[in-house]
Amino acid sequence: MTYQVLARKWRPGTFSDLVGQAHVLKPLTHALDNQRLHHAYLFTGTRGVGKTTLARILARCLNCEEGISSRPCGTCEACREISEGRFIDLIEVDAASRTKVEDTRELLENVQYAPSRGRFKIYLIDEVHMLSAHSFNALLKTLEEPPPHVKFLLATTDPQKLPITILSRCLQFNLKNLSPQQIEEYLEDILGREKLDFEEAALWQLANAAAGSMRDALTLLDQAISFCEGEVSAAGVSDMLGTPEQGVVWRLLENLAAQDPAALLQSVQEVAERAPDFQQLLDAMLAVLHRLAIAQTLPAAIDNSFGDRDQVLEFAGKFSPEEIQLFYQLALKGRGDLNLAPDSRAMFEMLLIRMLVFAPEGTPTLPRRRSNDSGESRAEETVAEPDRQEDRQRAGPEPETQTRDGDRKAAARLPEEEPGKQKKKPLKRADQAVRTHLAGNTDSPVSVEKSPPTDRTSTAAEQQLTLATAGGRQRPDSNAKAEATALPVAPMALDNRNWSSLYQHLNPGGITGNIMAHCVIVETSEQALRLCLDSSQSAVFNEEHRTRIEQLLAGHFQTVLELTIEVGEPASESPALRSQRIKREKLEQLRNRFEQDDNVRQLVETFSGEILTESISPIEQRG
Numbered sequence: 001m002t003y004q005v006l007a008r009k010w011r012p013g014t015f016s017d018l019v020g021q022a023h024v025l026k027p028l029t030h031a032l033d034n035q036r037l038h039h040a041y042l043f044t045g046t047r048g049v050g051k052t053t054l055a056r057i058l059a060r061c062l063n064c065e066e067g068i069s070s071r072p073c074g075t076c077e078a079c080r081e082i083s084e085g086r087f088i089d090l091i092e093v094d095a096a097s098r099t100k101v102e103d104t105r106e107l108l109e110n111v112q113y114a115p116s117r118g119r120f121k122i123y124l125i126d127e128v129h130m131l132s133a134h135s136f137n138a139l140l141k142t143l144e145e146p147p148p149h150v151k152f153l154l155a156t157t158d159p160q161k162l163p164i165t166i167l168s169r170c171l172q173f174n175l176k177n178l179s180p181q182q183i184e185e186y187l188e189d190i191l192g193r194e195k196l197d198f199e200e201a202a203l204w205q206l207a208n209a210a211a212g213s214m215r216d217a218l219t220l221l222d223q224a225i226s227f228c229e230g231e232v233s234a235a236g237v238s239d240m241l242g243t244p245e246q247g248v249v250w251r252l253l254e255n256l257a258a259q260d261p262a263a264l265l266q267s268v269q270e271v272a273e274r275a276p277d278f279q280q281l282l283d284a285m286l287a288v289l290h291r292l293a294i295a296q297t298l299p300a301a302i303d304n305s306f307g308d309r310d311q312v313l314e315f316a317g318k319f320s321p322e323e324i325q326l327f328y329q330l331a332l333k334g335r336g337d338l339n340l341a342p343d344s345r346a347m348f349e350m351l352l353i354r355m356l357v358f359a360p361e362g363t364p365t366l367p368r369r370r371s372n373d374s375g376e377s378r379a380e381e382t383v384a385e386p387d388r389q390e391d392r393q394r395a396g397p398e399p400e401t402q403t404r405d406g407d408r409k410a411a412a413r414l415p416e417e418e419p420g421k422q423k424k425k426p427l428k429r430a431d432q433a434v435r436t437h438l439a440g441n442t443d444s445p446v447s448v449e450k451s452p453p454t455d456r457t458s459t460a461a462e463q464q465l466t467l468a469t470a471g472g473r474q475r476p477d478s479n480a481k482a483e484a485t486a487l488p489v490a491p492m493a494l495d496n497r498n499w500s501s502l503y504q505h506l507n508p509g510g511i512t513g514n515i516m517a518h519c520v521i522v523e524t525s526e527q528a529l530r531l532c533l534d535s536s537q538s539a540v541f542n543e544e545h546r547t548r549i550e551q552l553l554a555g556h557f558q559t560v561l562e563l564t565i566e567v568g569e570p571a572s573e574s575p576a577l578r579s580q581r582i583k584r585e586k587l588e589q590l591r592n593r594f595e596q597d598d599n600v601r602q603l604v605e606t607f608s609g610e611i612l613t614e615s616i617s618p619i620e621q622r623g
């Protein structure tokens with residue numbers, strides 16, 4: 001007996017044998033059992049999902065000698081001849097090889113004649129989108145008014161290419177890609193019928209490689225059976241497909257989770273001995289990391305498409321979401337670098353080491369050793385999350401602010417008060433951390449939430465930070481403090497030097513603050529104060545600002561001063577100008593120091609460099 005390929009040997013003969021496509025089978029079954037037949041059916045879907053198989057079963061249903069039904073007998077002459085491909089009234093055409101209009105005319109020449117054996121004359125036109133425009137026109141005439149004994153079954157991978165006139169005359173059914181799970185189950189079933197041994201992991205690999213096409217899956221299975229000689233094994237299949245065994249990826253992740261460099265390099269050694277394709281190994285790793293990220297965000301969304309659902313859920317608990325995101329980015333970057341690296345194994349090792357030593361932004365380096373606590377449950381992991389967040393905040397470089405304090409309390413409270421939402425908040429924050437990290441932002445994640453300080457309790461460092469970031473808004477530099485003098489205690493003591501200090505002390509912010517910063521003292525007495533506002537700022541000035549400044553001064557001196565603000569050219573330096581000057585001087589000093597630095601000079605000399613003086617700026621000091 002000759003060997004028949006699996007795809008043909010086990011081609012489904014009835015609707016119930018067909019895998020998947022329930023959404024198509026239901027209306028078809030209903031139509032057949034109720035004799036409500038259309039004259040043209042169009043089956044669409046990617047290759048190998050069962051379009052022609054379905055059409056052939058439909059031909060059986062229509063021509064079975066037992067009568068039209070969704071369950072053809074399978075034993076009568078017509079049924080047998082159809083499945084053997086020699087039924088005279090089933091005319092199968094591959095449109096790809098017969099695109100010309102003459103071909104179509106010839107094909108349709110005999111449409112008018114009654115079927116010779118069956119109930120219906122059935123035209124099964126595969127890849128119908130390949131027909132020429134003229135051919136479509138020729139077909140259209142018949143499709144519009146076909147004789148009652150004719151049925152058209154059209155199949156195509158590309159329905160977009162069909163003229164709308166054809167589409168509108170067909171009953172269209174879109175077949176779906178098969179899921180790896182459906183394919184794996186079917187392969188298992190077939191191997192059972194063939195009485196062949198197999199490893200389940202091998203079938204998952206085949207199912208994934210088939211990418212939704214059952215025909216491809218069966219062809220691959222045929223290959224695997226001859227390749228593996230006997231048992232269809234995971235190692236054999238991965239050799240055949242050239243894909244890395246999924247087990248390798250899990251082993252590497254296990255080593256990463258355990259923070260065990262020795263084991264990690266050992267694993268790479270083992271991989272390298274089998275002459276692997278590191279590109280594919282990275283792809284497999286990316287796929288797993290993607291699934292881990294999903295598992296951390298929405299565990300219920302993890303399907304068993306690689307037969308590794310339990311493993312994914314287990315590993316999702318071994319890493320923080322930031323780690324997974326970082327690994328993914330590193331692996332993705334590494335994938336691009338792989339072609340550039342002279343030695344792909346070295347490059348792969350570098351990548352893994354990078355994953356091992358680079359903790360996500362804000363995470364204390366090497367925070368956990370997990371080699372010995374594999375028994376830790378996922379639940380514990382979840383509860384521990386906010387604490388870890390807290391550690392990260394504590395390790396943050398910035399001074400405490402009220403906002404963060406509040407946040408931290410919320411995080412610490414979370415596990416007891418909202419057990420159902422345990423994961424949500426940390427994840428969101430983690431996401432933020434990653435985004436901040438990826439954006440190359442040097443701020444730690446918490447600072448994103450921080451609003452600029454507006455009250456007078458803000459520290460000098462924060463003021464400096466705000467000054468550096470808040471564009472045009474004028475605030476005295478903390479360096480001004482060096483020059484600052486004591487606050488005036490009585491109105492009479494006010495002069496333009498301590499006016500700056502007073503402004504800095506009262507610091508109203510907003511437009512009022514800006515107005516105040518551009519004022520200088522003209523005249524002062526026990527009951528009244530006259531200020532001159534720089535005319536450049538007069539556009540935004542109104543009575544409201546005057547009242548506000550008057551109130552602030554009254555609060556400070558404990559007595560009401562009658563305040564007059566006139567617009568003009570100040571005779572002395574306003575707090576704003578003073579702050580700008582100090583900043584400028586500081587920068588000048590910095591540039592001089594930079595240019596005179598021995599190391600810098602040497603660099604410039606060695607590389608024939610040039611210093612772009614404008615680009616020199618002070619580094620923000622924090623905390």
Ligand SMILES: [Zn+2]
Binds near residue numbers: 072074
């Ligand atoms: Zn039959």
